[in-house]
Amino acid sequence: MCGIIARVGDGDALAELMTGLRNLEYRGYDSAGVAVRCEDGIDVCKREGETDVLDAALVERHLPGSVGIGHTRWSTHGPPSDANAHPHTDDDGRVAVVHNGIIRNYESLRRELREDGHRFTSETDTEVVPHLVARELDAGADAETAFRAATDRLEGSYALAMVVADEDAVYATRHGSPLVLGLGDDANYLASDVPAFLEFTDRVVYLEDDDVVVLDDAGYRITTTAGDPVDREAETVDWAAGDAQKGVYSHFMRKEIDEQPTSLRQTIEGRTDSTGTVLDAFPPGSLASIENVVFVACGTSYHAAMYGSTLLRRRGVPATAMRANEFAHDPMPMSDRTLVIAVTQSGETADTLASLRVANESPASTLAVTNVVGSTAAREADDAMFIRAGPEVGVAATKTFSSQVAALALLADRFEEDGAGIEFGREPRSKQATARASTTDGGVDAGTIRSLPDDVETVVNDGRAARLAKQYADADSYFFIGRGVGYPVALEGALKFKEITYEHAEGFAAGELKHGPLALVTPSTVIVAVFTGQDDDRTLHNVREAQSRGAPIIGVGPESATEIRDAVDEYLPIPDTDPELAGMLANVHLQLLAYHAAEIRDRAIDKPRNLAKSVTVE
Ligand code: F6R
16 A cells, blocks of 8 residues: 655665565555655656556656655555656655655645645645645754654654755654665665565564654664654564565466465464474463454455354354454454454554554454564564465465465464363364364364465466366356355455456355345356365255356365265365365465456456555555
């Protein structure tokens, strides 16, 4: 949701700023721009469109200088255009600013500045910032004081970076939007996210809200808004630069689908042994007092949260998943025996953070399940569990969904071992355990979880989804259905499909089809049915209801399920495993189906229209 980058150091800034913007493009691609401190002031170049368009403009116009800022935009205030692209400047071009977030009081600030004679050239909320700074400079303040005074007037969320015409320095701060400092040998960087500068350095300082940072020839300085020095520890990130690059792949999404065996190994590594689950952050007994769990999350992470809540309920723990944008305003009643789990890949999703903050104000304890060490969610929750999937760049989440589910499966086993939950849940839980045991070799155990990466590899290497994407390319609609853990997978399959193909796709609980949606089913509706090895006979019944209305059926389910295979038109097999993990394997087929369907339609797979990864506005 907008990416910002800043760079101060030896040599020219432009090439590194452009690399940073390309690496941040997943956060928004409506426009891009840079501002570089040059000999006689500030040079700005900005264009509507992706970074390629800016690149083309820069061929004719090199901006020399070692200090600069850059921005890639996801529009909130004002449509995509050259004028609304960042950086924004004041009337005289003495101050240039890039911004990620939303300045809520921009209209009143604009009125006030207009009355003072300032002229605005864009429709953005951001443009008030350079004007506020310029007004302070006119009143005699130095750049740092002017920056502090300007940001003091802002309400809302922001990560801001600023250059001024007469100094080789960058001034920056954050308040509710992410900003991380990168410490290189020859240059220092500020960016919305680590991958922006990962090619230049892996040493980072995660900034806290209201830190004010100055980068200049002397290095970097962090202070509070009041100007008191702040000491923040530098850390080395364990992501390699290549992890955030496309390499031989034509799309990040395909690369990230293929990476799942590796990312899952990373998620699981060291967290299981022959005795079961080993979670350092949650030693045996640490979850024993938890009576109920509420998951809060958005989008794909919400589907992983639904999956996790199903696993917990089956273990006798009352658990529910709520959409974070709902929970933040209508929270679930919580006690000191409630655990609120925020599931968020980025750790920066504004809706999820809002929910986390509501939970932090309540007696409940909180846990962030996230991919990003140092993210806001990880820092604000009482505890954090990292899914260790590595950087995900494609806007459509893929490998992080699998790693979230695997992490939650491990956590669910710890809940079970700790006997968390309520007495009422115990009996059904043992019945569930019996049901699981009767359908598999004995339920999810550490060994089954450890075999997940190999099983995922089998699915990733299966080419059948490509053929089916082509065969059913002319359908009017695509309905995804499933039950149990197959239900969140159906929702996720539909989300992925609509998100990158722009086709009509919906996910339903299999048993719900007959309560209304069946009215929409025609021979042009493809039904994709998820089977897990549990309650499949019921799902097959629902499939037959759709089949008798002429709908073609693609089944996704266990390799050995011959009855299902015979009943459906097409079958995407997954290796036989515990039904609780089968959903995640089935999801990999659905990722591939969506990917190939989007490829046939020549869609912008990594950057679907109107979307951005890391949605940092509510
Ligand atoms: C869909 C997708 C989004 C995100 C959602 C939450 O493919 O990626 O739906 O899952 O915006 O993002 P995080 O997990 O970063 O909180």
